[in-house]
Amino acid sequence: MIFIADPITFITTWLNSVLTGWGIPAIWVQFIMFILGAGLLALGAMIFTIGLIWLERKLGGRVQDRLGPNRVGPWGIFQTIADMLKIFTKELITPVGADKFLYNLAPLLAMAAVLGLWAVIPLSPTVFGTNINVGVLYLIGIGSIGELGIIMAGLSSNNKYALLGGFRAVASLLSYEVPMAITLLIPVMLAGSMGLNDIASAQKVAFIFQAPVAALVFFIAAIAENGRAPFDLMEADSEIVAGFNIEYSGLKFGMYYVADFLHAFTSAMIFATLFLGGWNGPGAEQYPALGFLYLLIKTALVYLLTVTIRFTVPRLRIDQMMAFAWKYLTPLALASLLVTAVVDKAAPAGQGLLRVALLIGANIVLFLIADRLVTLYRKQHEKARKVVSDDRPVPVAIRSTVVEEPEVNS
Amino acid sequence: MLQEWLYLAIFLAISLFIPAAAIGAAALLSPKKPSTLKNSIYECGIETVGPARIQFKAQYYLYAILFLIFDVETVFLFPFAVAYNQLLFFAVIEVILFVFVLAGGLAYAWRRGALEWS
Amino acid sequence: MTTMQLIFLITAAVTIFAGVMMVSVRKLLHAALWLILVFFGVAVIFGLLEASFLVIIQIVLYIGAIAILIVFAIMLTQNAIDDTYQTSRRWLVTAVVAVIALAGILLALFTWPQGQALTSTLAGGQQDIAAIGLALLDPEGYLIPFEIASILLLAALIGGIYVGIEHKGEEK
Amino acid sequence: MIPLYWFLVLSAILFCIGLYAVITRRNTIAILMGIELMLNAANINLIAFWRYLYAGSNLDGVIFALIVFAAAAAEVAVGLGLILSAYRSKETIVANDLDTLKG
Numbered sequence: 011m012i013f014i015a016d017p018i019t020f021i022t023t024w025l026n027s028v029l030t031g032w033g034i035p036a037i038w039v040q041f042i043m044f045i046l047g048a049g050l051l052a053l054g055a056m057i058f059t060i061g062l063i064w065l066e067r068k069l070g071g072r073v074q075d076r077l078g079p080n081r082v083g084p085w086g087i088f089q090t091i092a093d094m095l096k097i098f099t100k101e102l103i104t105p106v107g108a109d110k111f112l113y114n115l116a117p118l119l120a121m122a123a124v125l126g127l128w129a130v131i132p133l134s135p136t137v138f139g140t141n142i143n144v145g146v147l148y149l150i151g152i153g154s155i156g157e158l159g160i161i162m163a164g165l166s167s168n169n170k171y172a173l174l175g176g177f178r179a180v181a182s183l184l185s186y187e188v189p190m191a192i193t194l195l196i197p198v199m200l201a202g203s204m205g206l207n208d209i210a211s212a213q214k215v216a217f218i219f220q221a222p223v224a225a226l227v228f229f230i231a232a233i234a235e236n237g238r239a240p241f242d243l244m245e246a247d248s249e250i251v252a253g254f255n256i257e258y259s260g261l262k263f264g265m266y267y268v269a270d271f272l273h274a275f276t277s278a279m280i281f282a283t284l285f286l287g288g289w290n291g292p293g294a295e296q297y298p299a300l301g302f303l304y305l306l307i308k309t310a311l312v313y314l315l316t317v318t319i320r321f322t323v324p325r326l327r328i329d330q331m332m333a334f335a336w337k338y339l340t341p342l343a344l345a346s347l348l349v350t351a352v353v354d355k356a357a358p359a360g361q362g363l364l365r366v367a368l369l370i371g372a373n374i375v376l377f378l379i380a381d382r383l384v385t386l387y388r389k390q391h392e393k394a395r396k397v398v399s400d401d402r403p404v405p406v407a408i409r410s411t412v413v414e415e416p417e418v419n420s
Numbered sequence: 421m422l423q424e425w426l427y428l429a430i431f432l433a434i435s436l437f438i439p440a441a442a443i444g445a446a447a448l449l450s451p452k453k454p455s456t457l458k459n460s461i462y463e464c465g466i467e468t469v470g471p472a473r474i475q476f477k478a479q480y481y482l483y484a485i486l487f488l489i490f491d492v493e494t495v496f497l498f499p500f501a502v503a504y505n506q507l508l509f510f511a512v513i514e515v516i517l518f519v520f521v522l523a524g525g526l527a528y529a530w531r532r533g534a535l536e537w538s
Numbered sequence: 539m540t541t542m543q544l545i546f547l548i549t550a551a552v553t554i555f556a557g558v559m560m561v562s563v564r565k566l567l568h569a570a571l572w573l574i575l576v577f578f579g580v581a582v583i584f585g586l587l588e589a590s591f592l593v594i595i596q597i598v599l600y601i602g603a604i605a606i607l608i609v610f611a612i613m614l615t616q617n618a619i620d621d622t623y624q625t626s627r628r629w630l631v632t633a634v635v636a637v638i639a640l641a642g643i644l645l646a647l648f649t650w651p652q653g654q655a656l657t658s659t660l661a662g663g664q665q666d667i668a669a670i671g672l673a674l675l676d677p678e679g680y681l682i683p684f685e686i687a688s689i690l691l692l693a694a695l696i697g698g699i700y701v702g703i704e705h706k707g708e709e710k
Numbered sequence: 711m712i713p714l715y716w717f718l719v720l721s722a723i724l725f726c727i728g729l730y731a732v733i734t735r736r737n738t739i740a741i742l743m744g745i746e747l748m749l750n751a752a753n754i755n756l757i758a759f760w761r762y763l764y765a766g767s768n769l770d771g772v773i774f775a776l777i778v779f780a781a782a783a784a785e786v787a788v789g790l791g792l793i794l795s796a797y798r799s800k801e802t803i804v805a806n807d808l809d810t811l812k813g
Binding site for chain 3: 711712715716717718719720722723724725726727728729730731733734735737739740742743744746747750753754757758761765768769772773775776777779780781782783784785786787788790791792793794795797798803
């Protein structure tokens with residue numbers, strides 16, 4: 011095996027032979043390899059986050075026409091490291107009346123719920139934690155452990171705002187988990203397996219071209235699951251001060267912070283794996299390292315999109331957010347599931363391109379119908395709103411008279 | 421099969437252990453100077469009024485019910501999705517029936533106003 | 539003793555301990571959290587039985603949905619009952635009844651002739667989920683339970699919302 | 711390998727713990743939690759018997775357990791809804807106090 015083509019497998023095989031050469035029984039060799047692989051992957055993901063936080067802050071600054079971090083090192087690249095050193099040496103405060111065990115367990119669960127996702131994501135054709143046959147459901151299950159962490163944080167902090175924020179966060183996470191789980195069915199259906207590596211390798215044509223509506227719904231639901239703008243109700247600073255993590259300080263708060271950034275990137279990676287073909291690309295089968303590069307490029311594109319959305323779109327109200335999940339995304343996800351199932355079954359077998367064209371057509375029709383229905387619904391409700399607001403004084407912008415500047419000859 | 425689960429268990433244990441170790445290290449490094457004021461509950465600067473146990477709206481519960489039922493539905497559909505390529509068109513009709521029955525539930529919740537955040 | 543047996547024993551001990559804590563702890567909220575640990579232990583037991591689909595369902599449904607629903611309900615009704623008022627005074631009698639029931643079950647179990655002889659080697663493969671899907675949608679298989687489950691869920695949804703929603707105008 | 715009766719003993723113990731919770735607890739939510747425990751114990755039994763006796767031939771046990779999951783979800787949804795409704799009208803969720811049939 012050539013080192014350049016597939017470095018990780020090369021190292022694994024080498025290490026395996028070395029350990030077996032030492033006379034360690036095969037089961038223990040595998041156990042050691044598991045621990046090494048899992049530890050390195052999890053540690054790598056966490057260290058990766060340091061760069062990620064800098065990147066996001068810098069990008070956010072640029073999107074909002076600011077400079078972003080620019081003091082520590084060139085382009086402020088060491089800003090996060092300075093922040094990290096600071097947060098490491100901050101005092102860890104436990105509020106009075108807090109439930110100590112749960113209070114300390116909650117940030118660990120929040121972090122584990124994000125790191126745990128990395129166990130099933132295929133990084134390249136040969137490098138993945140495990141291609142378990144319930145991989146997609148595992149993603150949902152890990153998400154529910156994160157919800158558990160949020161509930162624990164809210165309950166144990168002995169603080170009204172934490173409790174309120176925690177319950178709000180969990181209610182919105184639950185609501186957006188429904189359309190997300192339904193859209194997860196579609197890649198599973200098209201690939202015929204729940205293993206994420208199977209799904210990635212089944213995408214000779216990326217699934218976003220076969221189920222664009224589902225991809226859109228999943229993308230929106232994933233942003234909401236991350237608790238990012240415009241769905242950052244759970245951290246709404248001006249309403250519930252900071253949500254469930256308000257009583258945390260020092261590195262315990264840092265864990266929530268890191269988990270937040272890492273979750274955004276991980277979601278982008280999952281989206282890239284499920285809908286953009288993951289490591290698929292020309293030559294990825296022969297040179298698995300190339301596959302990793304493809305995955306990174308696709309992930310970076312999705313991530314860039316989420317960051318741009320985060321820094322441009324204002325926050326929704328909580329009723330709008332819930333209505334959007336239940337009245338729009340869930341029916342749309344169900345319809346998309348049924349349309350995909352019917353069209354894919356009805357399409358003539360063996361004709362790849364025609365099938366894809368039919369699926370795209372059906373999805374476009376579906377989206378147009380949904381759009382039309384939303385317009386109708388909104389019109390109906392605008393009428394109702396007008397009746398209510400008739401008696402209120404409506405602020406009218408007074409048009410100031412524009413003083414025309416005298417033309418200057420140039 | 422157990423190998424995969426063993427790997428997942430190890431991975432989850434490690435991903436719990438790494439933050440725990442980091443927080444432990446921070447606890448050693450950081451100063452410890454607790455004071456009554458510092459450890460008190462934060463409430464926008466004023467003193468805390470009343471216990472932290474507050475009454476919640478039933479709205480949260482309605483969303484949780486809807487979530488639970490749709491979660492069960494999705495779980496029932498996952499085996500269908502995996503077996504999709506081996507199924508005939510008749511099976512798709514069965515699934516449409518299944519989904520429509522539950523979509524009826526969603527429509528009921530909508531009409532009753534259970535989806536409105538009041 | 540093999541590794542599998544060791545894993546089983548540890549999981550069983552933790553699960554039973556969590557169950558005992560669940561029934562004996564005073565605060566209802568803590569009881570709910572112990573219940574979550576029981577659910578987790580049962581998930582591991584399913585894993586030992588090579589039913590990977592059920593492991594993940596146990597986590598997604600029980601921990602992710604049912605436990606959260608229970609916590610919500612506890613928070614919604616927390617003013618109704620104070621923590622000291624949890625168990626009835628007949629707990630000792632009930633404990634005796636429960637132990638007698640357990641002894642009865644165990645006696646029946648150990649006198650069952652083939653019971654102790656049944657062991658099974660592990661197949662080693664992953665559970666075939668497509669087979670579950672095929673069986674569920676097979677008209678000669680489990681199609682009727684599958685469709686009835688949807689009606690059951692619909693009934694639960696409508697019932698839950700009907701009783702859970704605050705009826706306007708009926709407020710006292 | 712693990713003998714079948716280990717699973718059965720575990721399931722029996724869990725079932726009896728659940729039974730104890732159902733009988734002694736006065737809070738209706740706690741009673742519901744006990745019922746969940748009993749359902750879980752039953753599921754262990756179903757899967758264990760399926761695994762040891764029928765795993766090669768059919769899927770009865772798994773489908774049975776799936777339906778139990780659905781039934782448990784339905785039971786929790788309606789049961790907790792009823793408890794909340796009772797709490798709203800009576801301000802109590804103690805089982806002994808909820809003894810009138812009129813709302």
